[in-house]
Amino acid sequence: MIDTLRLxxxxxxxxxxxxxxxxxxxxxxxxxxxxxxDGEIHAYLRLVEDGEDGEGGGVPIALKDVISTKGVETTAxxxxxxxxxxxxxxxVAARCRAAGMPVIGKTNxxxxxxxxxxxxxxxxxxxxxxxPARVPGGSGGGTAAAVSAGxxxxxxxxxxxxxxxxxxxxxxxxxxxxxxxxxxxFGIVAFASSLDQIGPVAKTVRDVALLYSIIAGRDANDSTxxxxxEPVRLPEDERLDGLRIGIPKQVWELAGIEHGVRASFEAxxxxxxxxxxxxxxxxxxxxxxxxxxxxxxxxxxxxxSNLARYxxxxxxxxxxxxxxxxxxxxxxxEGFGDEPKRRIMLGTYALSAGxxxxxxxxxxxxxxxxxxxxxxxxxxxxxxxxPTSPTVAFPLGDKASDPLAMYACDLLTIPSCLAGxxxxxxxxxxxxxxxxxxxxIGRQFGENTLFxxxxxxxxxxxxxxxxxxxxx
Amino acid sequence: xxxxxxxxxxxxxxxxxELRDDxxxxxxxxxxxxxxxxxxxxxxxxxGVPPTSHPLDVVNVWADDEPHAPLPLDEAFANAPxxxxxxxxxxxxxxxxxxx
Numbered sequence: 038m039i040d041t042l043r044l045x046x047x048x049x050x051x052x053x054x055x056x057x058x059x060x061x062x063x064x065x066x067x068x069x070x071x072x073x074x075d076g077e078i079h080a081y082l083r084l085v086e087d088g089e090d091g092e093g094g095g096v097p098i099a100l101k102d103v104i105s106t107k108g109v110e111t112t113a114x115x116x117x118x119x120x121x122x123x124x125x126x127x128x129v130a131a132r133c134r135a136a137g138m139p140v141i142g143k144t145n146x147x148x149x150x151x152x153x154x155x156x157x158x159x160x161x162x163x164x165x166x167x168x169p170a171r172v173p174g175g176s177g178g179g180t181a182a183a184v185s186a187g188x189x190x191x192x193x194x195x196x197x198x199x200x201x202x203x204x205x206x207x208x209x210x211x212x213x214x215x216x217x218x219x220x221x222x223f224g225i226v227a228f229a230s231s232l233d234q235i236g237p238v239a240k241t242v243r244d245v246a247l248l249y250s251i252i253a254g255r256d257a258n259d260s261t262x263x264x265x266x267e268p269v270r271l272p273e274d275e276r277l278d279g280l281r282i283g284i285p286k287q288v289w290e291l292a293g294i295e296h297g298v299r300a301s302f303e304a305x306x307x308x309x310x311x312x313x314x315x316x317x318x319x320x321x322x323x324x325x326x327x328x329x330x331x332x333x334x335x336x337x338x339x340x341x342s343n344l345a346r347y348x349x350x351x352x353x354x355x356x357x358x359x360x361x362x363x364x365x366x367x368x369x370x371e372g373f374g375d376e377p378k379r380r381i382m383l384g385t386y387a388l389s390a391g392x393x394x395x396x397x398x399x400x401x402x403x404x405x406x407x408x409x410x411x412x413x414x415x416x417x418x419x420x421x422x423x424p425t426s427p428t429v430a431f432p433l434g435d436k437a438s439d440p441l442a443m444y445a446c447d448l449l450t451i452p453s454c455l456a457g458x459x460x461x462x463x464x465x466x467x468x469x470x471x472x473x474x475x476x477x478i479g480r481q482f483g484e485n486t487l488f489x490x491x492x493x494x495x496x497x498x499x500x501x502x503x504x505x506x507x508x509x
Numbered sequence: 510x511x512x513x514x515x516x517x518x519x520x521x522x523x524x525x526x527e528l529r530d531d532x533x534x535x536x537x538x539x540x541x542x543x544x545x546x547x548x549x550x551x552x553x554x555x556x557g558v559p560p561t562s563h564p565l566d567v568v569n570v571w572a573d574d575e576p577h578a579p580l581p582l583d584e585a586f587a588n589a590p591x592x593x594x595x596x597x598x599x600x601x602x603x604x605x606x607x608x609x
Contacts, residue, residue: 352588401560457564
């Protein structure tokens with residue numbers, strides 16, 4: 038009997054190497070777990086039952102539905118891609134397959150990865166395994182919920198402004214947003230090209246590091262990728278001697294951070310001190326004051342351009358009309374949900390004549406200052422730390438009718454995304470019985486330092502990643 | 510920041526979205542609130558600050574000019590809603606019945 042709730046990917050790999058289990062048996066175990074529990078969670082949009090993939094010899098994986106998979110429908114959570122079956126694999130999917138990893142299924146996502154709760158999926162929301170009346174976060178709520186509920190040992194998400202880190206925080210997982218450019222975006226459904234990154238979600242920091250080592254590195258199909266300057270090191274050290282951690286002083290001044298989140302963060306910082314880290318204060322005034330505004334101009338502007346390709350001509354459903362223009366307009370009106378429409382409209386407005394300089398151009402300059410601010414802070418510190426999300430998982434429907442309240446969920450994750458920096462979520466404890474996440478931000482290509490820090494803290498914190506209600 | 514319904518409809522036309530009446534009304538309010546929040550970037554004096562379009566300091570990547578096999582036509586058309594021979598079939602793009 039395979040305990041999918043507790044099994045880590047590293048343990049599964051050990052079982053495979055010792056021939057205690059086959060890859061196909063692992064695949065079957067996760068499909069059975071999904072059959073038993075996914076009715077309540079809705080982590081998956083579709084499962085891949087195909088046995089052919091199950092014989093590759095690796096640990097099975099869940100892939101967010103923005104990652105193209107040859108022969109398996111990929112919709113990005115949108116009606117406008119219903120029935121779309123890619124004829125090729127995204128590079129990350131191909132690398133997982135080359136490592137023998139069977140795909141368990143495609144996980145639910147906010148439409149085009151736009152959202153912080155996975156309520157914007159055209160195929161219905163996902164639910165948080167810790168409390169199904171609450172959201173799993175977004176946009177990668179499906180992947181995070183699958184890992185948390187034992188429906189996958191690990192998975193891949195995509196992160197534009199926090200869509201790996203925030204759902205990982207709300208579901209009690211470890212999640213990495215890698216340095217921009219380290220993981221190929223070839224074959225990914227694009228949202229905002231200067232921000233999108235693919236990254237791993239798992240139960241432990243070592244699992245995340247292992248999966249990162251499989252997917253990262255230069256790809257001839259994506260000219261924005263770079264070669265990693267050093268190989269990925271699986272963390273072993275349980276001390277943090279010599280490590281300098283910076284806390285942006287704005288964290289203490291932010292309104293909206295729940296008491297329990299703050300208390301968990303303070304306890305984690307104390308623990309880091311106890312492990313030998315030096316903790317100091319840094320200053321990111323513009324990042325916290327203008328990061329959100331900057332992001333909600335740049336990301337929609339890029340989205341309005343990327344989503345222009347959905348015109349009913351080459352793929353996706355089409356609404357027939359007498360003229361080409363009507364056909365395109367009606368196809369897009371019926372195909373896109375409310376959030377993509379809001380962002381397309383916002384982006385088109387920000388890029389239109391008369392507003393470009395005041396909005397998009399200005400936001401690009403603010404981004405320059407944010408990058409400088411982070412660079413200065415990270416010259417003094419190896420790692421910056423903040424809570425990942427200001428709140429624990431909130432009830433479904435709580436913010437659905439207020440776009441600005443939803444956007445505020447990513448307040449703490451957005452600035453480092455704009456700066457292109459890597460970020461790791463590590464569960465730091467519970468508040469109201471729900472997981473709280475600690476965000477560690479690294480230097481460019483500083484993933485190994487994040488892994489070392491996260492691993493030591495994870496060991497010391499001893500967080501149980503299995504949702505309390507699912508423990509037996 | 511005020512944005513009126515006519516502007517919303519103009520932007521929708523630029524974005525190739527045919528909005529229903531209720532959508533246009535709702536978006537007028539929502540976009541106004543969002544633009545209010547994001548327009549704070551205009552408060553800053555950023556004269557002399559260069560814009561960032563890409564977060565990495567990367568230089569252009571040159572690829573060898575070598576031919577590769579293209580996607581086979583049947584695969585390229587595999588997801589097309591309408592195909593005619595080796596072309597994507599679409600409604601008329603020009604003619605007396607097509608609005609400007």
